[in-house]
Amino acid sequence: MSENKKTGHAVQTTGHAWDGDIQEYNNPIPRWWLWSFYATVVFSIIYWVLYPAWPIGHSYTTGVLNNITYTVNGEEKTTHWNTRARLVRDMQTGEDAVKQRRHMQEVANASFSAILSDPKMIDFSSKIGKVLFTDNCAACHGMGGQGVVGLFPSLVDDDWLWGGRTENIRETIASGRIGFMPAFGKTFSDQQMDDVVEYVLSLSNQAEDQPRVQRGKQLFGGEQGGCYYCHNQEGTGIQSQGAANLTDQIWTIVDVAGQKDIEGKRALVREVVSKGVNRSMPNWKGRLSDEEIKLLTVYVYNLSGGK
């Protein structure tokens, strides 16, 4: 038997003794705890009244807190508290959403040239564009838009397969692209293939065998190869076809520039010519709004320094 220090009353022990003399007091639970417990009970009763709470057959009590108001098809609707209605309200009249919509509206109304000449709009588009890019584009084109050679084109250089003007980029994002080059493996003989490959390399000043280059030029610009249909006679490519410019050092399908010796370069070009190219980029107009695509366009346009 002992005494509670605070109250001075005698306190019972639990009746057990461990190791002969260790005993446990049987104190009542603290007052503050007990009152907190009663408070939670009161809280839950108030909660039941205000919020959706009790099931009744096929329905439930919706609570008296009819405080969520939103507009559907021009009609105002007030409903009991629930997260979905709250979301609709937040999207329509929430502070952040309204602010963002105001900016989006400005973007929607502005032309690309107007956006690109207004530092404030560039700032907005680069902030929103970065988020959109990271979530939708970076998976293939990389966080910084550097791309993956052979799989996904780089967006940071000045070389554009489908055109680098804002209207081209917008169209690419909105509708997607299908990059296709037929396989010429069966069209050319082995020797002809060597010639075409050498000519293609000569376009970017990497060829070493001049006779081959001359013969390859005939095939490239002639009817048998017909390469000029898409790459044109100068080999600079036609952007409406998505055909690559072959006269620069930028290679998007195979890493020719990364090869040290001519044999390695020839092998890679040969692979593309004989197997062809078949790759695609999905369209985003179903996922992104027109304004978002516009912002992304500005962002991508600026990635390459705006050229």
Add this chain to the structure above:
Amino acid sequence: MRHENIETNVGLLVALTLVVISIGGLIEIVPLFFIDETIEQVKTTDGKDAIRPFTPLESRGRDIYIREGCYLCHSQMIRPFRDEILRYGHYSLAAESQYDHPFQWGSKRTGPDLARVGGKYSNEWHTQHMIAPRSVMPDSIMPNYPWLLENDLKYNDIAGRLKSQRIVGVPYSLTDEEYEANVERFGKEAADRLNIHAAEENLMAQAEQGNYDGDRSRLTEMDALVAYLQVLGTMVDFKQYDEGHFAEFR
């Protein structure tokens, strides 16, 4: 009964604790089976159910998803908050996981939510990303899963797997009546794919047509997993509904 009697009797304490917890659980969970609005009615424009069970191939993909523990890092539940829908798309509906046993909602997002990943990336991207995530996402911390492309998909037990799903209420059809009911409910095309008797052919046909892993000569686990990922969150056409429609169910 004095409280001391419960506290000093472990067996009784355990039993009564279970009773008390069960009361809480039953009151919270059981009514949801009876409340009409728990699962939203989602119909296509021609009056069929928009949400169908997974096809045999998708279902095998889902098995692999579970086997590899994808759910440990990826949730499949977009909550109704502005920041979530801006990133992931429309919030998830209860109807969308009504045939998911067990559901894959998850609560841990080490990786992004996958509830609407279907159609977002190409098949080639998924295959490449699964073999070596960092080759397409340098910042990724996802492990490599190269064996998915090496392992042949085991599918000779697919009928059994669908049957076990049927036992817990997923409407795969075994009898003619069930098949007819599925035609009525999901349309003929979907009903054909839910027919357990044709499960193997359906699985092969979808893999052949979709060519998910880019290699037509083999049917790999990658085919199944990519098929599954590509259907996630794509069954409901949200453009069909005004923005307040699904709030009516709450």
